[in-house]
Amino acid sequence: MARGQFYVFSLVLGTLGSLCLLFVIYWVQHWRGGLAWDNSSLLFNWHPVLMVAGMVVVYGAASLVYRLPQSWVGPKLPWKLLHAALHLAAFMLAVLGLVAVFSFHQHKKIAHLYSLHSWLGIAAVTLFAGQWLLGFSVFLLPWASQGLRSLLKPAHVFFGATILTLSMASVLSGINEKLFFSLKNTTAPYSSLPPEACFANFTGMLVAVFVVLVLYVLLVSSWKRPEPGLLADRQPLLQEAQ
Template sequence: MSKAQGSTTLWNYFSRHSPRVRRKRGVLPTSSEMPGIPFLPFSILQGILGVLCVGLTGFWGQHWLGGFAWDGSSEMFNWHPVLMVTGMLVLYGSAALVYRVPFSWERPKLPWKLLHAALTLVAFILVILGLVAVFEFHNKKKIPNMYSLHSWLGLTAVLLFSCQWIMGFASFLLPWAPIWLRALYKPIHVFFGSAILSLVLAACISGINEKLFFRLTNSTTPYSKLPAEAWFANFLGMLILIYGLLVLWALALPAWKRPDVNSQDIQEPLLQEAR
């Protein structure tokens, strides 16, 4: 297939799945629920924002916080925000949007289930490493653990995320859960997906603010004077907020939800689909 033919095919595919065509097919209930932009450019924008969130977090750690190490020092702590933003925000947000990809609507759902599970599993591994980084630093420096609101929010998000992954894997990818249980759990799974991401946003923003207060309270240029680091970290926090809110917005749009034809995701777990 030539490049021109490939571009035409891709354009025709997204044209067939545009809001107007889907509304004619009866998939979309009302025109008032139409998103302002197609999913493809939205996903590109989200990808750019996600890379910026991770990259700027890493730049903050390298440029202002002293770099990175894995020895219990403050440089080891710097891995904590990078790993948490990468895992709990960007990868988790990407995994939440997997079923919004138009290519998945007319194809078997199994590959997308596996991709969703794999992304969240990688996110979980990064989160565990991020927790190791912060606890090792605290223990070596004799700093108390789990005393701040940031730590409470973060650990709550991680615990819910762990339960979410285990329950989702057991309910939708393994054959022993009955159909009625899958049907009952699915809306709960969807709700907690958005709830966990909201907790992640709160933990990220409070963590940035907490770090700035620790670093700049007794400095020659206090936080209230907005030195360059404060400007940068505040901007990073706003960028993280925008990324998370856009994910939540996309999840809430009925027009971008995968058509639930015959509820195959409820009736067909992994082992049954594989046979």
Template sequence: MAAGWFHLSVLALSSLGLISILFTIYWMHSWHGGFAWDGSILMFNCHPVLMVAGMVVVYSAASLVYRLPQSWVGSKLPWKITHASLHLMAFILTVLGLVAVFRYHNNKNITNLYSLHSWLGITTVFLFACQWFLGFTVFLLPWASVWLRSLLKPLHVFFGASILSLAIASVISGINEKLFFSLKNATKPYSSLPGEAVFANSTGMLVVIFGLLVLYVLQASSWKRPQVGITTEGQLLLQLGPGSWPVPVTSMPVTVRQPNKPW
């Protein structure tokens, strides 16, 4: 049951993430003329697509690497590299998204960072950059002690989930801001809920559902990488997978703590 629910969640996440990106692309293409990289409004259209793809979908994929049962067995280093690489990809997409909006604003003499959406977004990106740098230097490079990693790991996990939450909030506020501007002087204003408003609001709801599901998977204790000598029943099912025979109790490793001795 645990394994089936886990794989169903992974399938749902993959589908929702892809649909969220495709919906954002369709919105910008169908209602706002498509894309370009020339400083025009078409360059601005790249901004929402890159931010949804980078700060939400790819970022979430990187965060969920350690929830895959395959990462629970063997060396952790390849999964650390995968985790860091996906986060780096998310950061590159995010930076390109910022370049798109800043270059458009500068070409049109529009003030940068004046709205709550922009403040929230730039704060999220700043925290993301700090988080990636901390993770790379402390958890990927071999110099840090076990004590330091143990000390910083709870903060790393907390800010990982917090940054995703802030990214979702930034996307939602950005969708709302874009609709207010694009439908301000339209034949059918935002308040009459024209087709673009319905589609964009639906895209925002998809992003919210996607983010909530990611946060749920991140918080589910049975889907976390087990500590040495500690494996819950749900984690054992995930490791065995469907169709696998249970491991005899006598063959399973047992970690025994000696009295008055540290782990």
């Protein structure tokens, strides 16, 4: 029963994650002029697309790898590699998203890192970098003892959920900030809720629902990977590679 519920949630999350990304792409294509990697204002549009793709959708998928029932039996190495690879892909997308916005600001001579949105985003990406390095060095490489891994695992799990929460806060504040800046001097200001504002607000709600459901799946005890001793597959990466 629990496994069936998990797969239903997985289908829902896959649909929501795809919609989050598709809605952001449609927003920047339909209302913000599209995407281009040049010195025009279209460079900025890569920022929301890449950040939602990396720090929300791919990051959320990576967080759920060990909830897959298939990962509970057999060698753990393939799932470790998938978990690390998805997180690395998410980080690379986030870095490209930051390059886009910093390059845009530099070209337009706009100040960097002045808003709460930017502070939240930088905090999320910085924590993410530290989290990935910690996970790689402690949970993949064979030097760390089982005792050290057990000691650091709660912090690793906690900061994983914290990063996803910060990413959600950054995306929501970023959507709001972009709407304020883009619509404040138009004939249809944000306060009148024109179609773009309505669509972008709905996109933000999709992101919030996706993140909340990911966090819920992470908390459900019956969907967590059994502890060591119940399944004999917790070996360091280099030992599992035999």
